[in-house]
Amino acid sequence: MICHYEGCSCCCERESSCNSCEKGLSGLVGIIGGIVLTVVTVLLFINGFLTGLGLSGWVALVSAVVYLITLIAVATVSERGRRCIECYLGSLIFGIFGTIFSGYLSVATTITAGTVFPAVIVGLTAFFFAYMVISTLFLIRCIVNTKA
Numbered sequence: 455m456i457c458h459y460e461g462c463s464c465c466c467e468r469e470s471s472c473n474s475c476e477k478g479l480s481g482l483v484g485i486i487g488g489i490v491l492t493v494v495t496v497l498l499f500i501n502g503f504l505t506g507l508g509l510s511g512w513v514a515l516v517s518a519v520v521y522l523i524t525l526i527a528v529a530t531v532s533e534r535g536r537r538c539i540e541c542y543l544g545s546l547i548f549g550i551f552g553t554i555f556s557g558y559l560s561v562a563t564t565i566t567a568g569t570v571f572p573a574v575i576v577g578l579t580a581f582f583f584a585y586m587v588i589s590t591l592f593l594i595r596c597i598v599n600t601k602a
Contacts, residue, residue, distance in 0.1 A: 476541065476592070476596070477541060477542065477544075477545075479592075480542055480545050480588070480589060480592040481545055483588055483592075484545060484549065484584070484585040484588040484589055484592075485585070487584045487585070487588045488580070488581035488582070488584040488585040488588070489581065490584075491580045491581065491583070491584040492577045492578075492580045492581040492584070494580075495576060495577065495580035496573050496576060496577045496580070499572075499573055499576045500573055504576075512557070512561055514553050514556070514557035514560070514579050514582075514583050515553070515554060515557030515558060515561060517553070517583075517586075518549075518550050518551075518553035518554045518557060518583075518586060519554065521546075521549075521550050521553075521586060521590060522550050522554075525539065525546060525550070528597075532597075534597055535597055538593055538596035538597050539593065541596060542589060542592055542593050542596065545585070545589040545592070546586070546589045546590070546593065548585065548589075549582055549583075549585040549586030549587075549588075549589045549590075550586055552578075552581075552582030552585065552586070553579070553582040553583050553585075553586050555582075556575065556578040556579040556581075556582050557579055557583075559575050559578070559579075560572075560575045560576060560579045563575055
């Protein structure tokens with residue numbers, strides 16, 4: 455953990471698993487990971503290496519809905535999960551609903567390589583999907599590391 459770091463309001467002695475350092479790190483890693491995946495995906499898309507992106511939109515849309523259902527199930531079943539979800543709820547909701555919205559746009563749009571608007575939609579879908587996955591990894595890490 456990143457406890458007792460100068461400038462952070464962490465508190466290792468509390469039973470709560472949530473601290474501002476971990477939340478900030480989750481958001482930062484999510485944004486950086488999302489930008490990296492976006493750049494790679496858009497470059498591949500513009501150069502015509504990615505095909506079948508309508509299917510990718512459906513995969514992103516369905517996986518975001520599955521993440522949302524899993525999030526609700528974890529929150530209702532486990533006290534440990536509930537504490538961790540309270541900590542990372544903002545990041546999770548941002549990633550999930552962003553993925554649902556951008557996945558819907560990518561499914562509803564005619565996607566052809568070399569055009570600007572579909573490239574932006576593909577980039578948004580890649581960003582939100584990466585953000586959602588990274589936020590979920592931080593949630594899983596929180597659930598595993600929390601002292602019950």
